[in-house]
Amino acid sequence: MPANERTPLVSNNDNGLPSHNGQSSHHSEPNIITSLYWILTCSWINVLFVFVPLGIIAEYLHWPAIWIFSLNFLAIIPLAKILGDATEQVSLRLGQTLGGLLNATFGNAVELIVGIVALMQGQLRIVQTSLIGSILSNILLVLGMSFVAGGLFRSENTFQQTAAQASGSIMTLGCITLAIPAAYHMSVKSSTMLSGNLEKLAQLNSPIEPP
Template sequence: MPPTDRTPLLPNGSNGHPPPSVAQKFISVLRAEGEPGWLQSYKFFFFGSWLNLLLLFVPLSVVSHQLGWDAALRFGFSFMAIMPLAKLLGEATDQMSLTLGQTLSGLLNASFGNAVEIIVGIAALLQGEIRIVQTSMLGSILSNLLLVLGSSFLAGGYYYSESNFQITAAQTSASLMTLACITLVIPAAYHSAQEHSKTDSLRATDGLLTLSRGTALLLLAVYVAYLFFQLKTHAYLFIAEDEGEGEEQKMSVVAAGSALLLVTVITSFCADYLVASIDETAQRYHVPKPFIGLILLPIVANAAEHVTSVWMAMKGKMELTIGVCVGSSIQIAAFVVPLLVIVGWITKHEMTLFFADFETIVLFVSVMLVNLLIMDGKSNYMEGLMLIMLYLVIALAFWVS
């Protein structure tokens, strides 16, 4: 008589372990093997930097707005609250990109890298503050091209007599920036021509709106092509030698994504409060509104990028610095500004690509200077001083305007 097999039936998988419960399966979906847990992720997110102490200004911003405190307090609290929120947005995006890879990382940076600018821009647009939208967008471009890039060249020049970077990638990015700049010159030229020909104002306005919306769609298409060029067909031009080395994942993908969504919602409220207080603050304290939009708002929105860019330059990683500064400017000019024109189209706000003549000239000369300085693929502290000086002259011009 054959021996009876007394081995108990094994569950599916034949490893002797009980099948995973529904809760365990759900957790495995939310956190991949080897990723930090939720508690560890959020601990790093909220307690990983001393700058996060400024998050105390978030409830102050809400309270001051709800209780109708002085405009300067409402503006100041909202201003300070957005600074750590901008850094947290960048941190969450970076953590997601470590797992999702380069292509998705690029798409994430396109969507959330300038999230504060998009949120502030939409908040101002919905309140009819077209000038604040335009000056804040222009200010973000100038801040990245002149102040941040200049500070990075200056900081890099302190440690290295000369820093090198990939010429082809830098020139491609600068050329696209020039194209975006030209698309802002054309509406200004059109507006000037219509005024000189004494065309009917309603017809001229309709023509300017059609030109701006059509150009916005074309710019978005070019930006998508640039992403494909940067991330797929010519990715080797944009990859620094040491990029990705030493990067340690501190957050799981789902935790970083949920944090990104949470901070975006909070930022939208603070941005709305900030925009609502600008008009009264400007009138009561005699601060020019263009100065607020062009200088103050971009410094807050780009705080995280400022620190990252200068830090990379000090470590000699100039390709990453160029990517942060020029790349972020391209995102604003070829993605965010056209996007806001489309949003204005949908919400029936007459947002156009027509900037004032003075602002258009300022942008054009800034892009021209940056092109001249990076065409040799080298940088030094003197080039950084030139960029910073131009930025200070522009800030002074908008202060007295």
Template sequence: MLNTNNLLSLLLVFIPISIAGHFLHWGSTTLFVTSAIAIIPLAAWMGTATEEIAVVLGPSLGGLLNATFGNATELIIGIVALKAGLLDVVKASITGSIMGNLLLVMGLSMLLGGLRFKEQTFQPIVARTNASSMNLAVIAMLLPTAMDVTSPGIDEITLQRLSIAVAVVLILVYGLTLLFSMKTHTYLYDVGLAEMDPSDLSEVNLAPDTKEDKVNLPLWIGVLLGATILVAIESELLVASLEEATASLGLTALFTGVIVVPIIGNAAEHATAVTVAMKNKMDLSVSVAVGSSLQIALFVAPVLVLAGWIFGQPMTLDFNPFELVAVTVAVFIANSVSSDGRSDWLEGTLLLAAYAVLGLAFYFHPVI
């Protein structure tokens, strides 16, 4: 019977298939689908390599490495799309990643975990801290958009300068959240770890120290570098075929950026969050889902704004108002559901229903 690891290993065959498709000039749809599938196992290998290296580096440096590479796939896809001038797709993927983690991943985790266990619990203090950080992210997206809407004729350079300044603030806040979680208030995040099995700990880079002697550091560094390079190559193929492929499939660039691209980049991480939730480790599952959203909002999005400035692309935090509404709704309902530190299958269903409604809205949203 195939398990998750075997299935991901089988998907690696799409790497040579997609590259061959590029040189043999296969259709855009075929190239888009094969490169998208190829990115999924590569993202999983990047995550595994990061976890193994983190064991050797220790809690502080390992935590920093995980925080940096946790959403490397989305960052690479974003940078490639940014260089190609697909700014709307980049912004849509940021929106979709936040929505997907807060609603789809956390919803699936609560639903499937709740079907196995009547009620599950996690730390409400951590949930409230994460909620405050997500509220800041919404404000950071809201103000540039509000300035554009309320100030007709505002020039693009002013919006970009504002976005760069806000991006610097968000990156500083992200650094402070790492300091908070890994240094000054680690006890809040360590609650319940002693009760976890080693197999559960290893799924979130917290394996016992005794594993350090068994880690082949050069091997995993090579795997991380190799997977990163291949993700960059596959991202180039994905982005190059994106516009024609989505048009032939009857999808808009907005729907593709918000729904399709984030699912591709986050598939492996989604599986981890759901798996640990089904083992009654909801603390861990919520940390993966919400932590990934925070990283997208406070690190990946600001880095893409700075990258746009470097590449000469006018990347700003001025989002489509409809995208902004979707993010606000996702943050609101996720904060509402997680504030009490408990979950059940019905709350998971509500999150999934919210994701489905937003997904349908983006699907039927007319091309602007």
């Protein structure tokens, strides 16, 4: 049908959403409402959002610690997923290098926040066990589950040589940063010398410790 003075400037598609210049709305930039709707309905895990206000209320009403921990633990799950989805969407615009750096940084945001809060409250043992658990989980659990998943569906797995070398180097570096303070702790007998030098040694190892 040729265009005339009654032809609308903005046509509607089958979904009732406007499409400009004859293009489908699937190719247009999503607005804020569409993005929020997708975030809230993209997964069944978002049902756990109800625990976010409950966790805040439990803290202000001074509920038992077990209830506060349980409610906030469940609230972290959908928030961590949304953070991961948002990071992936941003990384698509930034490119492979910056996107990988962004994923590595915000992928551990929950552990980083918990570690900072624990340090502010003087809970050093919690920070230490959190770091050790994170390193062991990434080195052993994630790697082992990858081997199991690959072996279930493929008779022979192929790996990228550069990525395998980088992962091996990071694993070796992580083992070294954990072994040096432990070896120093076992070799030094004086408690005065141990406390001061061990703290300096840990500070020197922290910049090169893998995330």
